[in-house]
Amino acid sequence: MPTLRAAARGSALTVILSAVLVGCTAASSVEPSAGGGASTSDEPSASIPGSTNPPLATGPDDLRLERVVEGLNDPINIANAGDGSGRLFINEQAGVVRVVEPDGTLRAEPFIDLAGRVRGGGEQGLLGLAFHPDFEVNRRLFVHYSRLADGATVLSELTAATDGESADPDSERVLLVVEQPYGNHNGGQLAFGPDGYLYLGLGDGGSGGDPHGNGQNLLTLLGKILRLDVDAPPADGKPYAIPPDNPFAPIGFALRGGLPEIWAYGLRNPWRFSFDRTYGDLYIGDVGQGAWEEVDRQPGDSLGGENYGWNVMEGSDCFGTTVCNRTGLTLPIFEYGHAGGDCSVTGGFVYRGQTFPTLQGIYLLGDYCSGRVRGVRRAGPVWESVLLLDTALIISTFGEDEDGNLYVADYGTGNIHQVVVTAAP
Ligand SMILES: [Ca+2]
Ligand SMILES: [Ca+2]
Numbered sequence: 001m002p003t004l005r006a007a008a009r010g011s012a013l014t015v016i017l018s019a020v021l022v023g024c025t026a027a028s029s030v031e032p033s034a035g036g037g038a039s040t041s042d043e044p045s046a047s048i049p050g051s052t053n054p055p056l057a058t059g060p061d062d063l064r065l066e067r068v069v070e071g072l073n074d075p076i077n078i079a080n081a082g083d084g085s086g087r088l089f090i091n092e093q094a095g096v097v098r099v100v101e102p103d104g105t106l107r108a109e110p111f112i113d114l115a116g117r118v119r120g121g122g123e124q125g126l127l128g129l130a131f132h133p134d135f136e137v138n139r140r141l142f143v144h145y146s147r148l149a150d151g152a153t154v155l156s157e158l159t160a161a162t163d164g165e166s167a168d169p170d171s172e173r174v175l176l177v178v179e180q181p182y183g184n185h186n187g188g189q190l191a192f193g194p195d196g197y198l199y200l201g202l203g204d205g206g207s208g209g210d211p212h213g214n215g216q217n218l219l220t221l222l223g224k225i226l227r228l229d230v231d232a233p234p235a236d237g238k239p240y241a242i243p244p245d246n247p248f249a250p251i252g253f254a255l256r257g258g259l260p261e262i263w264a265y266g267l268r269n270p271w272r273f274s275f276d277r278t279y280g281d282l283y284i285g286d287v288g289q290g291a292w293e294e295v296d297r298q299p300g301d302s303l304g305g306e307n308y309g310w311n312v313m314e315g316s317d318c319f320g321t322t323v324c325n326r327t328g329l330t331l332p333i334f335e336y337g338h339a340g341g342d343c344s345v346t347g348g349f350v351y352r353g354q355t356f357p358t359l360q361g362i363y364l365l366g367d368y369c370s371g372r373v374r375g376v377r378r379a380g381p382v383w384e385s386v387l388l389l390d391t392a393l394i395i396s397t398f399g400e401d402e403d404g405n406l407y408v409a410d411y412g413t414g415n416i417h418q419v420v421v422t423a424a425p
Pocket of ligand 2: 308315
């Protein structure tokens with residue numbers, strides 16, 4: 001384990017969830033100030049070449065996972081409601097959301113039961129859950145799931161009971177349906193950004209190698225991260241609005257060569273992504289084909305429209321060819337190969353809690369197949385990385401509570417673990 005050095009500045013789903021959601025160089029600008037907007041940091045901009053991240057110079061000794069909840073069935077998402085309740089909400093793949101009370105008790109009754117509408121298994125299921133930033137007041141929440149009848153992607157809004165303790169499936173209002181050509185690569189993550197917009201990650205549709213070229217096709221929502229406004233009045237015959245500054249939002253009557261919902265593209269299967277709650281940076285774990293698992297990072301002041309490369313490239317290698325045109329592609333800040341049982345990245349979170357100072361600013365990610373937990377952190381112009389843990393878990397997702405504590409779900413046992421750092425003896 002690395003030791004902390006004060007000078008440092010840090011600034012699959014698969015196999016079971018089916019067969020491997022099988023899988024550099026970031027154009028990184030100066031990190032914006034905590035309040036967003038103007039860049040005040042003196043950190044230089046830099047492009048980080050390929051797969052040769054230096055080791056993390058400083059970091060947490062004695063990182064470990066502490067089991068805090070047991071008894072979930074195929075947990076694949078962990079969310080909080082941001083309502084001051086201190087609860088965690090766990091998606092079970094088959095379509096049920098369970099509640100973990102602040103005292104750690106797993107409530108017997110589901111928060112919501114959508115099992116009658118969800119196709120669970122493989123890479124399908126109740127993949128995403130996001131609470132409206134004003135959930136405490138408006139009780140609005142959003143789900144992303146695979147439709148029972150045909151596996152199509154569904155994004156829906158639901159309204160919880162006034163006490164916020166449950167949500168009636170009959171409150172469902174479907175916002176978006178995207179047909180799926182194959183059962184795999186459905187993406188998953190649903191999250192509100194610091195800008196108040198709702199982001200949804202969709203995979204390339206499935207099969208292998210992106211046979212339809214969806215990742216680079218701006219006329220499909222597959223292989224993209226979408227950005228929707230669910231607060232403005234619905235427009236253009238859709239049950240949501242398009243943020244006017246989306247990169248392909250029409251200007252007047254002028255179309256701009258892509259579907260207006262698209263925020264970023266060139267993604268293979270962005271199963272999990274998250275926003276750094278301090279800087280607003282977007283970190284995407286994009287599952288690789290057969291060679292490279294990658295983490296992409298978008299600065300908090302990005303204007304969107306990034307092309308993360310798939311299927312021109314897998315990680316920082318050309319995909320299927322020895323030469324390819326890298327112009328305009330945003331390559332990963334971190335990638336790792338498939339040696340030693342690694343096969344499918346599960347993106348995590350930048351730790352911003354107050355409990356474990358040595359973990360501060362480190363982006364944690366896991367591998368679904370190997371159980372390894374890695375950390376990535378920016379140090380001036382480079383992104384350092386480290387192997388933090390080698391576990392026996394089947395890491396399906398990370399999650400963050402309201403205080404910034406991080407959790408890991410084990411798909412194998414149904415247990416939820418908290419990421420903790422024990423005090424040095
Ligand atoms: Ca699919
Ligand atoms: Ca990529």
